[in-house]
Amino acid sequence: MAIIEIKIPSPGESITHVELFHWLVKDGDVVKKNTEIAELESDKATLMLIADESGKISLKAKEGDMLEVGSVACTIDTDITTGLESDKDIVKPEPAPEEEPETEKTEQNVVKEEKPVARVAEQVEEDKSETKYDNVKVTPLAQKVMEENKLSLDDVIDGLRRLRSEDVEALINVTDKSTKTEASAGLRKPAGRESKTERMSSLRRKLSERLVSVKNETAMLTTFNEVDMKPLMDIRKRNQSQFTEKHGIKLGIMSFFMKAASVALQEFPNVNSMIDGENLVTFKYTDISVAVSAPKGLMVPVVRNVENMGLADIEKEIASLAEKARTGKLSIPEMTGGTFTITNGGVFGSMMSTPLINPPQSAILGMHNIIERPIAIDGQVVVRPMMYIALSYDHRVVDGKDSVSFLLRIKKLLENPTDLLFSGSSGEKLLLEI
Numbered sequence: 008m009a010i011i012e013i014k015i016p017s018p019g020e021s022i023t024h025v026e027l028f029h030w031l032v033k034d035g036d037v038v039k040k041n042t043e044i045a046e047l048e049s050d051k052a053t054l055m056l057i058a059d060e061s062g063k064i065s066l067k068a069k070e071g072d073m074l075e076v077g078s079v080a081c082t083i084d085t086d087i088t089t090g091l092e093s094d095k096d097i098v099k100p101e102p103a104p105e106e107e108p109e110t111e112k113t114e115q116n117v118v119k120e121e122k123p124v125a126r127v128a129e130q131v132e133e134d135k136s137e138t139k140y141d142n143v144k145v146t147p148l149a150q151k152v153m154e155e156n157k158l159s160l161d162d163v164i165d166g167l168r169r170l171r172s173e174d175v176e177a178l179i180n181v182t183d184k185s186t187k188t189e190a191s192a193g194l195r196k197p198a199g200r201e202s203k204t205e206r207m208s209s210l211r212r213k214l215s216e217r218l219v220s221v222k223n224e225t226a227m228l229t230t231f232n233e234v235d236m237k238p239l240m241d242i243r244k245r246n247q248s249q250f251t252e253k254h255g256i257k258l259g260i261m262s263f264f265m266k267a268a269s270v271a272l273q274e275f276p277n278v279n280s281m282i283d284g285e286n287l288v289t290f291k292y293t294d295i296s297v298a299v300s301a302p303k304g305l306m307v308p309v310v311r312n313v314e315n316m317g318l319a320d321i322e323k324e325i326a327s328l329a330e331k332a333r334t335g336k337l338s339i340p341e342m343t344g345g346t347f348t349i350t351n352g353g354v355f356g357s358m359m360s361t362p363l364i365n366p367p368q369s370a371i372l373g374m375h376n377i378i379e380r381p382i383a384i385d386g387q388v389v390v391r392p393m394m395y396i397a398l399s400y401d402h403r404v405v406d407g408k409d410s411v412s413f414l415l416r417i418k419k420l421l422e423n424p425t426d427l428l429f430s431g432s433s434g435e436k437l438l439l440e441i
Contacts, residue, residue: 276289281367
C-alpha cells in the first residue's frame with residue numbers, strides 16, 4: 008500500500024499557521040492528481056490545497072482547524088483509483104451539433120406549451136447573455152489547464168454536455184422560486200425571526216484584530232478639508248477620449264489623488280514614516296496602498312514607486328490589482344510594504360468618515376463622494392462639485408501642523424491639476440504622454 012501525505016504549503020515567509028476553511032472533497036473520496044481538495048486561509052490571502060497524486064483520500068483535519076505550515080492535512084492511498092474517470096469519459100468542449108428537424112419540432116412544441124421549465128430555461132439563457140459569465144469563479148488551477156489547452160471560458164461553459172445533480176437542483180430551485188412568487192403575489196407572509204451563526208474566516212478575524220489594535224496602539228487623530236473637483240473633472244473630460252485611445256484605459260480620479268499624495272509625501276516626510284520599536288523609519292519612496300473591497304473582505308494591495316509613475320501606469324496597476332482582489336488572486340507580496348494608504352468610501356456613497364490607519368503606517372487619506380453644493384468664490388455664490396477629504400494620522404509620528412499642511416497641499420494640487428502634472432506648465436496636451 009502506497010500512502011502519501013498532503014502537507015500544508017507555506018503562503019509566505021511570515022506566516023506559520025493557516026485555517027482549513029473548507030474541504031472540497033469528502034473522506035474516502037477517490038481524487039485525481041492536481042485536483043483542488045481544500046481551501047486554506049491565512050490572515051492575508053486564500054490558497055488551494057492540491058492533490059499530489061491520484062487515489063483514495065483520508066482527511067486528517069476538520070474545517071476550521073488552525074494548521075501549522077508543513078503539517079499533514081490528509082493522506083492519499085495511491086493503490087486505490089477505482090471510480091476515477093478515464094480519458095475517454097471526460098467530456099471535452101466541442102461545437103454544438105447542428106439541430107435536426109426533429110429537434111426543432113420538439114423545441115417548437117415546448118415553446119407552444121409554455122411549460123415552467125421552458126420559461127426558466129429562456130430566463131437562464133437571457134441572463135447568461137447579459138452577464139457573459141461575469142460571476143463565474145475560475146480557480147488558478149482551472150485557469151492553468153484552460154491556458155495549456157488554449158480554451159476560453161466560453162469554450163468550457165458552452166462545451167458542457169453532462170448534467171450533475173447540482174445542476175438539476177439549481178433549476179428546481181429557480182422554478183420553485185418563480186412558482187412561489189406567482190402564488191404569493193398580493194399575500195403578506197408573517198415576519199420571520201430567523202438568525203444565522205457562522206464562524207468568521209481567518210481573514211475577517213485578523214482584520215478585526217488589526218482594527219482594534221489601531222485604536223489601542225496608536226494616537227490616532229483625523230483632520231478634514233474639502234476639494235473643489237471642477238478643475239480636475241474638466242481636465243478629465245477634455246482629454247478622456249484621447250487618453251483612452253492612447254493608453255487603452257480610462258482616466259480616473261484615483262490616479263490624480265495618488266499622484267498628489269506622492270508629491271505631498273515627499274514634501275512632508277514624517278507622514279511617509281512609521282515607528283519600528285524605538286526607531287522612526289522614513290521612506291524616500293512612495294509605495295501607496297489602495298483599499299479595495301473584495302468578496303471575502305477588505306484587501307489593501309500596494310502600488311509601488313508612485314513618484315516615478317504616470318497617470319496611465321497608475322490606472323493600469325490599480326485595475327490589475329483590483330481584478331486580482333475580486334478573483335482572490337492577490338499574492339502576499341502584492342499586499343505588503345506600503346508606506347501610505349488611500350481609501351475611497353465615496354464609491355459606496357460616503358460623504359464623510361474617519362478612516363482607520365493601516366498599521367504600521369502612520370497615515371491614511373480618505374476620499375468621499377462628490378456632491379454639487381453652493382460655495383463662495385470671489386464674493387459670488389456658485390455651485391461646484393465638492394468632495395470632503397480626511398487624513399487620519401498617528402500623532403506620535405505626525406504633528407498637527409504637518410497633518411493640516413499635508414492635507415492642504417493635496418487640496419491645492421487637486422484644484423490645480425496642471426501644477427500637479429506639469430509643474431505649472433501650460434502644456435496640457437502633455438497629459439497624453441504621461
